[in-house]
Amino acid sequence: MTILEVRDLSISFSQYSKGLRQENNQVIHNLNVSLNKGEIVAVVGSSGSGKSILAHAILGILPGNATMTGSISFDGQVLTKEMLANLRGHEIVLVPQSVKFLDPLMRIGSQVQTSVRKQNVVTAQKKIFEKYKLHPLVEKLYPFQLSGGMARRVLVSMAVVSEASVIIADEPTPGLDSEVIKEAESSFRKLADNGSAVMVITHDIDFALKLADKIAVFYAGTVVEIAPVRDFFGRGENLRHPYTKALWRALPQNDFIPIKGSQPLANDLPNGCPFAPRCEHATSDCSKELPAEKMIRGGMVRCLHAT
Amino acid sequence: MQLKAENVGFGYQKNSWMFRHLDLTIGKGEIVGLAGPSGAGKTTLGRILAGYEMPLEGMVTLNDSPLPNTGYHPVQLVFQHPEKAVNPKWRMQKTLHEGWNPDNELLERLGIDKECLRRWPNELSGGELQRFCVARALGPKTEFLIADEMTTMLDSITQAQIWQVVLDIAKQREMGILVISHEAPLLERLCSRIVDISNK
Numbered sequence: 001m002t003i004l005e006v007r008d009l010s011i012s013f014s015q016y017s018k019g020l021r022q023e024n025n026q027v028i029h030n031l032n033v034s035l036n037k038g039e040i041v042a043v044v045g046s047s048g049s050g051k052s053i054l055a056h057a058i059l060g061i062l063p064g065n066a067t068m069t070g071s072i073s074f075d076g077q078v079l080t081k082e083m084l085a086n087l088r089g090h091e092i093v094l095v096p097q098s099v100k101f102l103d104p105l106m107r108i109g110s111q112v113q114t115s116v117r118k119q120n121v122v123t124a125q126k127k128i129f130e131k132y133k134l135h136p137l138v139e140k141l142y143p144f145q146l147s148g149g150m151a152r153r154v155l156v157s158m159a160v161v162s163e164a165s166v167i168i169a170d171e172p173t174p175g176l177d178s179e180v181i182k183e184a185e186s187s188f189r190k191l192a193d194n195g196s197a198v199m200v201i202t203h204d205i206d207f208a209l210k211l212a213d214k215i216a217v218f219y220a221g222t223v224v225e226i227a228p229v230r231d232f233f234g235r236g237e238n239l240r241h242p243y244t245k246a247l248w249r250a251l252p253q254n255d256f257i258p259i260k261g262s263q264p265l266a267n268d269l270p271n272g273c274p275f276a277p278r279c280e281h282a283t284s285d286c287s288k289e290l291p292a293e294k295m296i297r298g299g300m301v302r303c304l305h306a307t
Numbered sequence: 308m309q310l311k312a313e314n315v316g317f318g319y320q321k322n323s324w325m326f327r328h329l330d331l332t333i334g335k336g337e338i339v340g341l342a343g344p345s346g347a348g349k350t351t352l353g354r355i356l357a358g359y360e361m362p363l364e365g366m367v368t369l370n371d372s373p374l375p376n377t378g379y380h381p382v383q384l385v386f387q388h389p390e391k392a393v394n395p396k397w398r399m400q401k402t403l404h405e406g407w408n409p410d411n412e413l414l415e416r417l418g419i420d421k422e423c424l425r426r427w428p429n430e431l432s433g434g435e436l437q438r439f440c441v442a443r444a445l446g447p448k449t450e451f452l453i454a455d456e457m458t459t460m461l462d463s464i465t466q467a468q469i470w471q472v473v474l475d476i477a478k479q480r481e482m483g484i485l486v487i488s489h490e491a492p493l494l495e496r497l498c499s500r501i502v503d504i505s506n507k
Contacts, residue, residue: 046462048432149345174459177345178489203462206492250467253492258467262418262434 003197004035004166009070011057027053027266029222029290035166035197040188042208043201045218046263051201052097055170059094060084095159095169099151102143108154109139115162128157132183149176160187167191168199173207185211205251217244220263220274226300240301243275281305308335308370310356310382310451310483315365317351325351331502333451336481340498343505349487353453357384379406383444387456389436393428400424403439407446416472417442434465441469445476451483
């Protein structure tokens with residue numbers, strides 16, 4: 001059952017270019033993605049492709065100079081600003097990428113306790129601290145006294161303890177060692193088994209494959225492919241989009257061979273398919289318009305030549 | 308030609324050693340991996356080898372003489388977070404030319420767009436910034452490169468792009484590389500030998 005659905009989402013930022021002249025930068029284009037109950041979706045893609053902006057859009061915490069079109073619905077209802085403000089932090093929670101999102105003037109213990117909803121506040125917080133190997137003394141500390149890895153564990157524990165129905169984790173892994181990553185993996189999985197939907201945003205394909213049910217691949221502000229995890233094997237023959245194939249083959253455990261060029265900047269996108277300039281199968285049709293979404297072998301792809 | 312750490316020990320606080328009695332040698336043109344859990348001192352060892360930190364005991368030598376204090380440092384370190392390694396008030400051009408003037412060929416192979424040279428660091432993504440940091444560190448006088456989680460924040464294509472250029476140059480000039488990473492497949496792919504400092 002679909003709990004969160006993003007339809008036709010486009011986001012642009014207005015920026016001052018020179019003096020008082022403003023220009024609009026579209027960073028997300030016609031994006032569709034949906035989250036089902038009990039499912040973990042990983043969003044992978046290179047840095048600067050707009051992954052974090054998607055997370056912030058779902059939470060409704062984009063900065064003031066952003067304009068958003070398209071719709072985000074929760075449980076079948078299109079979300080308005082007011083509804084989102086009520087759901088945020090209760091039904092939809094974010095594990096932010098930056099550890100700066102903690103309240104700098106609040107002790108860690110009470111900060112974690114604010115996100116507990118269904119259980120006894122103090123015991124729930126103590127239990128989750130034990131699980132994530134956070135010393136009881138950490139309760140009394142302020143955010144600036146934590147190391148990077150500790151702060152990250154606090155953020156993950158806050159999301160886990162909230163038992164929200166939609167959890168969006170933005171790059172939860174950097175700075176964590178493998179043991180804590182495993183713990184985080186199993187807690188996300190447990191939350192999904194209890195009926196929550198989890199979206200994990202990451203650039204680490206390995207981690208995404210271990211954790212998720214399906215993978216949404218992001219390139220230059222749109223989702224170019226949504227594939228089930230089982231399609232990632234061998235030389236990537238089962239993958240649909242040339243970018244996904246390239247991403248898979250460039251892994252050190254596979255061929256480690258890169259493709260040429262780099263992702264276009266948001267204010268300098270080519271017409272049509274954003275990947276066309278780097279794609280070996282590109283034809284003149286590719287640069288006419290953004291390819292429509294197609295369903296192939298149980299996955300979505302935006303490519304004219306996908307088979 | 309070799310970079311050698313002998314019996315090195317270090318700790319940030321009094322009476323608390325991060326590691327002791329550590330020996331490590333990187334030969335000319337050799338690519339060595341450094342692995343270990345977080346907090347084991349991988350980064351600290353990298354900083355010591357590049358001369359950012361003095362070891363509390365033991366000694367680091369380059370070709371049997373101590374590391375130089377002046378001039379272009381023959382051991383260059385590339386950090387994990389490029390946004391912390393560039394001056395935010397310099398345009399990228401100035402940052403790139405801090406140590407030497409890379410030629411167009413290198414810039415092209417690293418995928419650095421000429422357009423970017425006029426930009427400020429906060430206008431570029433992490434991947435783009437890291438390409439600049441790598442180009443900056445690959446001067447002709449660089450004899451050893453310490454890559455501290457150099458490509459951890461990058462997607463796999465950018466990672467492979469950057470490493471391919473670095474490996475080519477290392478081969479050409481017989482530059483030695485220490486690869487610090489927690490990604491086992493990357494270390495296995497790149498290195499001829501892997502040193503684990505988990506129990507030192």
